Amino acid sequence: MAHIQKPAVTSTPVHDLIRDRWSPRAFASKPVSREAIASILEAGRWAASTNNSQPWRWVVASSDQPEAHAAALDCFAPGNQRWAKAAPVYVFALARKTFEANGNPNGHAWHDTGAAGAQMVLQAGALGLVVHTAGGIDRDKIRQTYSVPDGYDICCAFAIGYQGDADQLIEELAERERAPRVRKPLDELVVGAGFGSVADVLK
Numbered sequence: 001m002a003h004i005q006k007p008a009v010t011s012t013p014v015h016d017l018i019r020d021r022w023s024p025r026a027f028a029s030k031p032v033s034r035e036a037i038a039s040i041l042e043a044g045r046w047a048a049s050t051n052n053s054q055p056w057r058w059v060v061a062s063s064d065q066p067e068a069h070a071a072a073l074d075c076f077a078p079g080n081q082r083w084a085k086a087a088p089v090y091v092f093a094l095a096r097k098t099f100e101a102n103g104n105p106n107g108h109a110w111h112d113t114g115a116a117g118a119q120m121v122l123q124a125g126a127l128g129l130v131v132h133t134a135g136g137i138d139r140d141k142i143r144q145t146y147s148v149p150d151g152y153d154i155c156c157a158f159a160i161g162y163q164g165d166a167d168q169l170i171e172e173l174a175e176r177e178r179a180p181r182v183r184k185p186l187d188e189l190v191v192g193a194g195f196g197s198v199a200d201v202l203k
C-alpha cells in the first residue's frame with residue numbers, strides 16, 4: 001500500500017520540504033543509519049540561537065541498541081507509545097535554562113531548542129525520513145534515566161524513521177493518520193497595524 005502523503009494546501013508556494021512534512025504515526029521497520037542520525041543532529045547544531053548560546057542538548061536512542069531503544073520508548077506517554085514503538089530512532093530535546101557565560105536565565109532557551117528541532121525535522125525530510133514530535137513524555141523518567149541535571153528543561157521527543165503503512169496501526173490511530181491536515185488562515189495569524197486589522201502584506 002502506498003504511504004499516505006498529506007502535502008500542505010498553501011495559500012502561496014512554499015519549499016517542498018515544508019509542504020510535504022507532516023507527523024505520521026506509521027513507521028517502517030527499516031533502520032536509520034548512523035550517518036543519517038548524525039546529519040539530523042548536525043542540522044540542529046547549526047540553528048541560530050540567542051547570543052549563540054546553543055542551549056539545546058539531545059539524548060539519542062536507536063534500534064541498533066535494543067535495550068537503549070526500549071528504555072527510551074518507556075519515556076513516552078502510554079498513548080504515544082502505541083505508535084512510537086515502531087520508530088527506530090528517538091531524540092529527546094533538552095534546553096539549558098541559563099547562559100553558560102554568566103548563569104543568567106535564558107528566556108529564549110525553549111525557542112532556540114525548538115528552532116533547532118525544526119531544522120532537524122526538515123533535514124530528516126531531506127533524507128527521506130519522517131519525524132513525529134511528542135510533548136507527551138514522562139519527564140521525570142527521562143530526567144532519571146539520562147541523569148538530566150536540574151539546569152535543563154526537557155522539551156519534547158522526536159520519533160524518527162522511514163514512513164510505514166497506515167494498515168499497521170490500530171483503527172483509532174489509522175483514522176488520525178488519514179485525517180486531513182488543517183491550519184488557521186494566514187490572516188488570523190499575521191497582525192496588521194494592531195490586533196484585529198489585516199496586515200498590508202496579505203492585501
Ligand SMILES: Cc1cc2nc3c(=O)[nH]c(=O)nc-3n(C[C@H](O)[C@H](O)[C@H](O)COP(=O)(O)O)c2cc1C
Binds near residue numbers: 022023137
Ligand atoms: C511540541 C510538540 C508536541 C507534540 N506532542 C504530540 C504528542 O504528544 N502526541 C502526538 O501524537 N503528536 C504530538 N505532536 C504532533 C502534533 O499533533 C502535530 O504536529 C500537529 O497536529 C500538526 O500536524 P502535522 O505535524 O502533521 O502538520 C506534537 C507536536 C509538537 C510540535
